[in-house]
Amino acid sequence: MLADAMEENVLEPTHLKGARWLPSIHKATQILCNSYAIFVAHFEDQVSPERTPRPSPAVMGRAKNIPHYLKSHTNVQFMHFLLDTLDFLKALSLQFQQDSLTPGEAVQDIEACPIGFTELCLEPGEQQRKMVADAMNGTYRGVELKQNTTDTLATDRKTITDMLAKSIESRLGDLLSTESIVQTFSALDQNWTTQMSPKKPLSSMDEHILSPCATITRASWCVRGTTVTEVLGEYRLYNIWARMRNGPLGDPLLEILQRGDRQTKFKNPGIFAQIYLTMAVTCERGFSCMKKVKSDWRSSLSTQHLTRLMFLTIEGPRMDTFDAKRAVLQW
Numbered sequence: 352m353l354a355d356a357m358e359e360n361v362l363e364p365t366h367l368k369g370a371r372w373l374p375s376i377h378k379a380t381q382i383l384c385n386s387y388a389i390f391v392a393h394f395e396d397q398v399s400p401e402r403t404p405r406p407s408p409a410v411m412g413r414a415k416n417i418p419h420y421l422k423s424h425t426n427v428q429f430m431h432f433l434l435d436t437l438d439f440l441k442a443l444s445l446q447f448q449q450d451s452l453t454p455g456e457a458v459q460d461i462e463a464c465p466i467g468f469t470e471l472c473l474e475p476g477e478q479q480r481k482m483v484a485d486a487m488n489g490t491y492r493g494v495e496l497k498q499n500t501t502d503t504l505a506t507d508r509k510t511i512t513d514m515l516a517k518s519i520e521s522r523l524g525d526l527l528s529t530e531s532i533v534q535t536f537s538a539l540d541q542n543w544t545t546q547m548s549p550k551k552p553l554s555s556m557d558e559h560i561l562s563p564c565a566t567i568t569r570a571s572w573c574v575r576g577t578t579v580t581e582v583l584g585e586y587r588l589y590n591i592w593a594r595m596r597n598g599p600l601g602d603p604l605l606e607i608l609q610r611g612d613r614q615t616k617f618k619n620p621g622i623f624a625q626i627y628l629t630m631a632v633t634c635e636r637g638f639s640c641m642k643k644v645k646s647d648w649r650s651s652l653s654t655q656h657l658t659r660l661m662f663l664t665i666e667g668p669r670m671d672t673f674d675a676k677r678a679v680l681q682w
Contacts, residue, residue: 353392361386373444377437384434384478387427388492394418424486424496425504428479432508435476436515439467443519448639453627454526461523468512582619589620604628640664 354361362382367375383390397406397414406414420426446452446460470476475483485491489498520527593603604624607613614621644660645652652660 353396354386354389357389357392359386359389361389373437373440377434377441380430380434380437384430384482387421387430388494391418391421391494394421422494422497423499424491425499425502427486427491427496428475428482428504429507431478431482432471432476432504433511434478435471436468436511438476438478439464439471440515454630457523458526461519461526464519465516468516472509472512585617585619589617637661637665 362378367379394414394417396402398411398418405411443460443464447457482491486496489496596603604620604627607617607621607624608628617624640661641657644664645657
C-alpha cells in the first residue's frame with residue numbers, strides 16, 4: 352500500500368533459507384537497496400501514534416530500532432557495498448551452475464572473483480558510487496541521513512573482502528593448487544608453446560606432457576599401439592594449431608571432437624579433449640536437482656536412493672529413450 356501511495360514498484364522480500372541461499376540473499380539485498388524509501392516509510396508507519404490498531408510492544412521496539420539503522424549514512428553505504436560484493440558472488444555462482452563449465456574456465460572465474468573484491472576494497476563499487484552520488488545533499492531517496500561520528504566503512508570493507516577471498520580459497524582452492532586437475536591438463540593449453548621451447552630436448556618435453564595427464568590414457572596408447580614419439584609429434588602440431596586460435600581452451604578441443612579430419616590428425620590429444628570437456632568441476636546444479644527429486648511428498652527418501660535418482664536425472668538416460676523392460680522384469 353505504501354509503494355502504491357508513493358508511486359513506486361517494490362518486490363516482496365524473499366526468505367533466506369534453502370539450498371540456493373546465495374541468490375536469495377542477493378535478491379533480498381537488492382530489494383532493500385532499490386526500495387529503501389519504502390522500507391523506511393513502513394517502519395516509521397509502525398511507530399506512528401496515529402496508527403490503528405497499535406502493534407505489539409515487541410513490534411514497536413523493532414520498528415523504532417530499524418529506522419535508526421537505515422537512516423545512517425554509513426549503514427546505507429554498507430548496504431550498497433554488500434550488494435556490490437554479492438554481484439561478484441552471484442556471477443561466480445551462475446558460472447558454476449553451467450553444465451558446460453570446464454576446469455580451465457572454472458579457475459579463471461575463481462581467480463577473477465578475489466580480484467573484484469580487491470577493487471571493491473580500494474574504491475567503491477558501482478552500487479555504492481551511485482548511492483554516494485545521490486546522497487550528496489545529505490538525503491537519499493527523500494530520506495534525511497545521519498552522519499556517523501566514527502566511519503568504520505573502510506575498515507569493514509577490507510575485513511569483509513578478505514574474509515570472502517579466504518572463504519573462496521578454502522572451498523575452491525583444490526582447483527588452484529599445483530596438483531589440481533587443471534594443472535594436469537596444462538599440456539593442452541595454447542600457452543604451452545611459450546612455456547616449452549622447441550629447442551628443449553625430447554626428455555624435457557616428455558616430462559612435461561606425459562605427467563599425470565598421460566597416465567589417464569596410457570592404457571589407451573598401449574592398446575592402440577601408439578608410441579611416445581608419435582604422441583609428442585601430435586602435441587607439437589596441436590600447439591602450433593591451437594596457438595593461432597583465440598578464446599578459451601574448450602574451443603579448440605571441441606573442434607577436434609566435432610571434425611573428422613581433426614580427430615585423425617590429433618588422435619591422442621582428442622582422448623584428453625574428451626576427458627577435459629566431460630569432466631564435472633562443480634556440484635551447483637546438483638542443488639536444483641536435489642530440490643526437484645526430494646520434494647515435500649518424497650521427504651522419506653534414503654540418501655542412497657536420493658543419490659541414485661539424482662544421478663539418473665543429471666546424467667541420463669532420457670525418459671524417451673529408456674527401455675524399462677529389464678527393470679520391470681527384475682522387479
